[in-house]
Amino acid sequence: MMTPAAAHEPLLRIEALTKSFGGFVALENINVDIAKGERFGLIGPNGSGKTTLVNCISGALRPNKGSVVFAGDDITLLPPNRRSHRGIARSFQIPRPFRSMTVLENLMVALDFAGNRQLLETEAHRREAAMSILTRIGLAARAHVPTAVLTQVELRKMELARALATGPKLLISDEAMAGLSTSEVDEVLDLLMSLGGEDIAIIMIEHIMQAVMRFSQRVMCLDAGRIIAIGAPSVVMANARVQEAYLGT
Amino acid sequence: MQRSTILFWAGAVVFLAIVLAMTQLLRNEYPFFAGYVILQFIVLSVAWSILGGYAGYVNFGTNAFFGVGVYTAVLLVQAYKAPLGVQIAAAAVVGSLLGLGVGLLTLRMRGIFFSIATIAVAIVIETAITNWRFVGGAAGIQLQRPAVMAPFDSYVKFLFFVQALLVVLAVAITRFIQNSRIGRGLQALRDDELAAECTGVPTLRLKLLACVISGALISAGGAPAAMYLQYANPDSAFNLNYSVSVLAMSLIGGTAHWVGPVLGAILLGTTQQFLAVTISSEVNVLVLGIMLVLFVVAAPKGIIGFFGKWTQSGGRT
Numbered sequence: 301m302m303t304p305a306a307a308h309e310p311l312l313r314i315e316a317l318t319k320s321f322g323g324f325v326a327l328e329n330i331n332v333d334i335a336k337g338e339r340f341g342l343i344g345p346n347g348s349g350k351t352t353l354v355n356c357i358s359g360a361l362r363p364n365k366g367s368v369v370f371a372g373d374d375i376t377l378l379p380p381n382r383r384s385h386r387g388i389a390r391s392f393q394i395p396r397p398f399r400s401m402t403v404l405e406n407l408m409v410a411l412d413f414a415g416n417r418q419l420l421e422t423e424a425h426r427r428e429a430a431m432s433i434l435t436r437i438g439l440a441a442r443a444h445v446p447t448a449v450l451t452q453v454e455l456r457k458m459e460l461a462r463a464l465a466t467g468p469k470l471l472i473s474d475e476a477m478a479g480l481s482t483s484e485v486d487e488v489l490d491l492l493m494s495l496g497g498e499d500i501a502i503i504m505i506e507h508i509m510q511a512v513m514r515f516s517q518r519v520m521c522l523d524a525g526r527i528i529a530i531g532a533p534s535v536v537m538a539n540a541r542v543q544e545a546y547l548g549t
Numbered sequence: 550m551q552r553s554t555i556l557f558w559a560g561a562v563v564f565l566a567i568v569l570a571m572t573q574l575l576r577n578e579y580p581f582f583a584g585y586v587i588l589q590f591i592v593l594s595v596a597w598s599i600l601g602g603y604a605g606y607v608n609f610g611t612n613a614f615f616g617v618g619v620y621t622a623v624l625l626v627q628a629y630k631a632p633l634g635v636q637i638a639a640a641a642v643v644g645s646l647l648g649l650g651v652g653l654l655t656l657r658m659r660g661i662f663f664s665i666a667t668i669a670v671a672i673v674i675e676t677a678i679t680n681w682r683f684v685g686g687a688a689g690i691q692l693q694r695p696a697v698m699a700p701f702d703s704y705v706k707f708l709f710f711v712q713a714l715l716v717v718l719a720v721a722i723t724r725f726i727q728n729s730r731i732g733r734g735l736q737a738l739r740d741d742e743l744a745a746e747c748t749g750v751p752t753l754r755l756k757l758l759a760c761v762i763s764g765a766l767i768s769a770g771g772a773p774a775a776m777y778l779q780y781a782n783p784d785s786a787f788n789l790n791y792s793v794s795v796l797a798m799s800l801i802g803g804t805a806h807w808v809g810p811v812l813g814a815i816l817l818g819t820t821q822q823f824l825a826v827t828i829s830s831e832v833n834v835l836v837l838g839i840m841l842v843l844f845v846v847a848a849p850k851g852i853i854g855f856f857g858k859w860t861q862s863g864g865r866t
Contacts (some may be wrong), residue, residue: 301604330844344819358747359746359747360743360746379746380743380746381746381747381749381750381751381752382751384746384747384748384749385749389748390747392744395739396741396743396744397744398737398741398744398745399740399741400736400739400740400805401736401737401740402666405733408733409734409737409745409748409749409750410748410749412730412733412734412746413730413734413749413750413751415751417730461614462748463746466748466749527741531638537577539703
């Protein structure tokens with residue numbers, strides 16, 4: 301059902317979202333829309349609330365106030381697994397693989413429990429789908445090894461592959477490039493860029509500025525739980541408050 | 550049907566045929582008396598491993614579910630003279646409800662907090678039974694066995710056969726879970742609950758399901774104990790030894806595959822029976838402890854850890 305109105309509707313709308321832990325306000329009155337297929341950069345110094353925002357979007361945390369609307373439905377109170385079924389996927393700042401499983405099985409978890417499972421009725425089909433995602437990510441050769449032996453970049457890729465296996469409309473990449481070498485950063489970045497071309501909106505949290513600049517259509521900068529700048533990457537970078545937040549006064 | 554499934558059911562039929570043949574051929578009742586306990590521990594250990602092994606939630610309240618099974622049977626015998634099949638079925642229903650209740654109350658807790666909560670549940674239920682006169686209260690209650698049906702010539706042999714049926718049922722259910730996506734989901738949430746949730750796994754629902762099935766099977770496995778002992782009292786029905794033994798059997802056998810708890814229960818159950826006869830029934834608790842420590846240190850994956858193919862992730866049969 302694609303009504304003309306729905307075509308202009310944002311994929312994700314965050315309205316007046318506030319999250320506090322005890323007396324500490326981690327996010328205060330955040331309002332932002334993200335469009336279908338948009339490549340969105342999220343930056344800010346450590347402790348500015350980036351990961352808290354991701355947790356509120358993916359369902360790991362519930363906000364104190366405000367709402368999260370995804371594809372037209374209010375999902376503020378849904379648990380993470382239901383959000384995953386609706387098309388929100390994420391990777392973690394510190395990789396969280398299923399350690400007792402192989403790479404392929406990590407993806408199989410996503411396919412076994414994905415919302416659009418009727419398309420992949422048999423285990424053989426799901427296996428095939430998992431392999432094709434791994435091939436695309438460049439991990440096919442590692443499909444049958446346990447996650448414990450993966451290198452850092454492979455772990456990052458595995459997390460992205462697992463997130464893709466849930467069939468997302470929105471992918472949140474939480475510092476997927478932290479600790480990677482320059483060439484590895486480019487590799488992961490190309491991967492993320494190619495996903496944007498498939499109508500998967502991506503929120504990328506990143507400290508590597510070159511990557512953010514190259515990747516993002518829009519950038520949002522958080523500082524101490526508030527949005528201090530949002531807009532085109534070059535404009536946000538030139539913003540005096542952003543420079544102050546990053547470099548100090 | 551897959552080849553492994555055909556093999557499994559063929560094995561189950563052979564097992565039951567051997568058990569039935571034993572009841573017809575052996576005169577001496579003692580092997581059945583001892584064997585019953587071992588079969589009972591196989592049921593308990595396999596059932597325990599659904600929640601404790603696959604999902605990684607260590608349930609210390611096995612004795613709660615066991616005791617509830619025993620006392621469901623006692624109640625039905627006292628009130629309605631219900632036959633054994635009804636006792637077991639009712640115990641399974643009550644055990645599943647208890648599993649649901651315990652799950653709803655405690656499954657939001659993790660690790661040691663969950664384990665402590667399950668101990669508390671056992672104590673609460675034991676106290677309630679101790680103060681319930683109709684089922685004997687603290688003094689316990691004597692039960693009269695009904696006449697045994699053909700082809701069995703003694704009630705103990707009959708109970709032995711019934712417990713063997715329960716073994717097949719418990720293993721079949723556990724094996725099904727292990728090979729289905731439920732098993733994969735439980736394994737994922739054991740590894741990392743948040744990552745599992747974000748990958749689409751409905752973790753709370755799966756944990757509740759595991760708790761319900763595990764509880765139902767433990768209670769069902771405990772129900773015939775009332776008739777086996779012809780006596781029930783809260784102290785023995787809710788004995789913490791059940792929790793400790795079952796935990797040890799599952800861990801020593803290994804929890805990555807249903808074969809693990811079966812092997813653990815056979816090994817430890819046989820050792821316990823042997824020690825109880827030759828030395829004393831107290832020594833077997835000591836031996837249990839020593840074996841558990843040895844295995845935790847030397848073979849953390851249990852007996853099946855020695856056979857690589859079962860513990861490799863994805864080893865599904």
